[in-house]
Amino acid sequence: MVAIPLPLSRRRAGQAVLLLLVLALVAVSIVRFGGSAEARPGYAVPQDGQLEGALGIRFTQAAVVADGGLVELRYVVLDTQKASAFQNDTKHPPRLRNERSGKLAWRAALMKQGHELRPGQSYYLLYLNNDNAIKRGDKIEVTSGQRRLAHVPVR
Known part of the structure; x- marks a missing residue:
């Protein structure tokens, strides 16, 4: 040719x-x-120094994804040892409660990266959005053990 x-x-x-x-x-x-x-105007997640100190992470975003079937909860690692303990506790993931309706999203899948955590790196949890418990525009409360982070806006 x-x-x-x-x-x-x-x-x-x-x-x-x-x-x-x-x-x-x-x-x-x-x-x-x-x-x-956190850089986009109009979206800010509340911060709680005690929660961050205990878990070694800072929650940065909650979003409804997968056509409303999942809720993604993003966080940044602040302290690798505490964050590893948080991430390895697969039997007790944080619970998400819709502040308006009281409905819960509690069935979570931890998205482990398969390597050591790095400070400043973002990771996430995925939750089954049972019965459409959480919708865009809602505010949720994130509960981990006895600690709570309220008024987290959902994208």
Whole structure:
């Protein structure tokens, strides 16, 4: 088979289309993944120094995902030893309670990364959203043992 060279203008047009596709991919990636939840205006998760000191983590986001079937609870590691203990306690994950309706999401899957935790790194828990207990716009209370973090907005 012999390659037939394209005229110079068709080659440049192909390169221009390829360049536009790459730029579009970069733009979509920046919009989709560029900012963190805490950097977006109008979204702030309350903080509790005692809870953070006890668990070694800071909750940063609660979001309804998977077409409403799951609730994702994100956190950042502050203290690796305490955060490891928190993450390894698979029998007692935090419970999520809708402050408006009182409904609970308690069935969780811990999303372990398979390596040692790193300070500043984000991790997450996924919860089955039983009976649509939690909806976007709600505020939830996160309970871990005797500690509670109230008024966490759900995205």
